[in-house]
Amino acid sequence: MVITPQAAPYRPDPRILALGDGFFDPVAAAAFPQTILRFRNRRWDGAVGLDTLDDAAWIDHFGRFAPLPGNLPQPLALRYHGHQFRVYNPDIGDGRGFLFAQLRDGRDRLLDLGTKGSGQTPWSRSGDGRLTLKGGVREVLATEMLEALGVETSKTFSLIETGEQLHRGDEPSPTRSAVMVRLSHGHIRIGTFQRLAYLNDGEAMARLVDYCLTQLYGESPGDAPVERLIARVVPRAARLAASYMAAGFVHGVLNSDNINVTLESFDYGPWRFAQTWDPGFTAAYFDHQGLYAFGRQAQAIHWDVVQLAIALRTLVAPEALVPALETFPAAFEAAFRDAIFARLGIAPKAEKEDMALLAGIEAALGDPAAIDRGVTIDRFFFDWRGGTLRDRASRRYDDDAFALFAMTVGGFAPATATDHPYWSDAAPCAMPIEEVEAIWARIAEADDWSAFDAKVDAIRRMGDAMRAGQVIAREGALTQ
Template identity: 65%
Template sequence: MTLPQPYRPDPRILELGEAFYDAVEAARFPDCKPRFLNERAAAEVGLAETDWAAHFCRFEPLPDNLPQPLALRYHGHQFRNYNPDIGDGRGFLFAQLRDDAGRLMDLGTKGSGRTPYSRFGDGRLTLKGGVREVLATEMLEALGVATSRTFALFETGEQLERNDEPSPTRSAVLTRLSHSHVRIGTFQRLAYFGETENIGKLVAYAHEHLFGEPADSGAVRLLEIVAERTARLAAGYMAAGFVHGVLNSDNINVTGESFDYGPWRFTPEWDPGFTAAYFDHMGLYAFGRQPEAIQWDVAQLGGCLSLVADDHKALGDALGSFAGDFHEALSAALVKRLGLRAGEAEEDRVLARAIIAALATRQVGIDRFFFDWRGGKRPAGDAYSGPAFDALAHAIGSRRGGRDHAYWSDEGPCSMHIEEVEAIWAAIAERDDWGPFEAKVAAIRRMGEATAEA
């Protein structure tokens, strides 16, 4: 049994100074109705006994933490177009604290009101957007993808007008728990203004407080770490069949955790051209192009770090490591999702290529494939006939993994496709029925328990 962790506040962001953020006030909401409280995550950061509404709807400061919320400053490339007019426009950094592993964690918000970067927005979040983010983060966590975690979701009692969904629609405020909100776009803003001294400060902050390395480890080392972590993230997306939808440089943080979920979807089949965002007309962030998109963002970080790096060749080598890191991470992620322990590197690469070739036949969906092949034994049936599946069985050989959890005896896999998401929301919107949402979260967590078993 895991014992509750002590609350350990540690607002390190203040070391960076006011050039990195703006103090803001949270919106005042007419209601604070809890819709999702992540008690599992709360126990890991010493907030098991917290007053949820006070701190995560009214945003009263946590003890010995940030006295006022901070809207973080950043720029970013959005669909490859540079935008200097962005920043935390409907969220802020609320608190920093240590988790049960000693990592510095951020509690950040979405839908908490207007900031200096809201432009023409109202600073609010729709309840549907909040529900979708819960489902995305829970599913990705269960599948082993590095992700922020939805900490709390409150319905706030306002009616919002939106152009891309039926309006008026219900409002919400969400708090996420993540290992940093330092984005590639944070560095881009500093580079845009030529603030080399602050770039150096941010490099040191990341090393010391995010990566546990000496503060003077330098720009090259930072790019090596970010390239490796974001390559692992791209691999996680592919193995999960996930499409983030908006992989702009302001949506990629240096710790390599996925966050800020908007038009995300899971692709039903291994379809490289599958897109999530209706406005992604060119397929820039399509399923199969996500590694390329993330690598491009990391290259923008490399450009920023070139302003403070002593060795530009080493910086280029660090950026060039992304492709190798990605392929290694993808092999590991696919083998793990199949329920097999890691083998020799070349064996795992061969097996990963066979998995992808089998998925590319699109004879079955991604979730069904990994559910049926879990543990490495070839399932019976016509769905798995053909050369690609013969090659897969050969690549697996005698390797076997466990299928002991009761989940693997279910009729089919737990999935999270758009039809399911819309049905869950329809029950809430039409009948205020939260049963399907709560049942889905429970089913996802049960799947996570099963997939965590070797």
């Protein structure tokens, strides 16, 4: 379920401290030469009671990292390990970020404010602990777009330019610097569990399982806490993978240290939005084997969850975890159906018909003739919203690739209203890499943020249209 912001007072709740010193290292933020506020998330700051901060106080907390009242007295760099492109690495942790604060939102969820680019930590290795401004801009655009498209994602909470010149091997240098703060439903990663298994620290592992269930999942551990945790993680993992596919999104680096235990998507580096349904499309130039390609993301996320189960063998016999792991394929299939139907704006019908329609959509979107006529993923879902083709686009779909889909989709009931003005636009709001680069070019060359601001506004307008009038969910449940 995608959470919408709900106004709340500021409620600090630094529960992470109960885990003990072995999970983190107290650190200090870098002293930046400048602090220029570039983005403040006015959609979410009120959900955690920070909307009353003026810009000066905002910069003091999120650019200079003065502690928030009643919260963590000092930032904490979290310790974890992880598989990076399937190679285990015990020498990683928060190397350019830290946990800054924990607080409750309007739905009583425990949320973290974590950083990226806030300076060096004991886990920085040879890195400078910094973030490029371009990287921060890209993360704002990714999180805003994913939220609008219904993916459970971290929220880019703040982006502040910091006045340093950074040198990077994969972009023109020197380049501008920034520090970013993200709002997340937890920073406990699969790699956090892997580290404890590596250390064979069963006592700490038991505390971590208890923390995740009580603080992040909001339930009692019960008599079988490990089995309960893996049973909660697996369907969420399936839903995350399915939502990526429906959004046409490629995360790029689905390492086990980049997957958190709540399965809320976060940590965006070389992401891309695929324009066509190409299972082999990759986002990271260094993903030479296509390990995290568009069509392999479900497999990758499932593999990471298996690594969680392997780590949890520190506490239970492996046979106890197998039943939950084996539910992933069916859970993904159901979640994929739900995600695609939600974006298309139609209601499920029956399993056989639903699966046939999904197969038709994938075949049609991958057809070269359709691609040649400009049928992108975004264009398709925009033109067919509610299961009916807009007159303006009919010729674009006038071929065999869409004939079967057009005939089949007519038998599905619409699940959403399409009277929001967005659906009358000439084209969908999309995020091709060329537009991302053009937005950055205007910032880099002329410090012109107008295209960036306009894009954020356009994405949020699309999100409003996606949510407006959506009244039918799976199995006829009502949602608003």
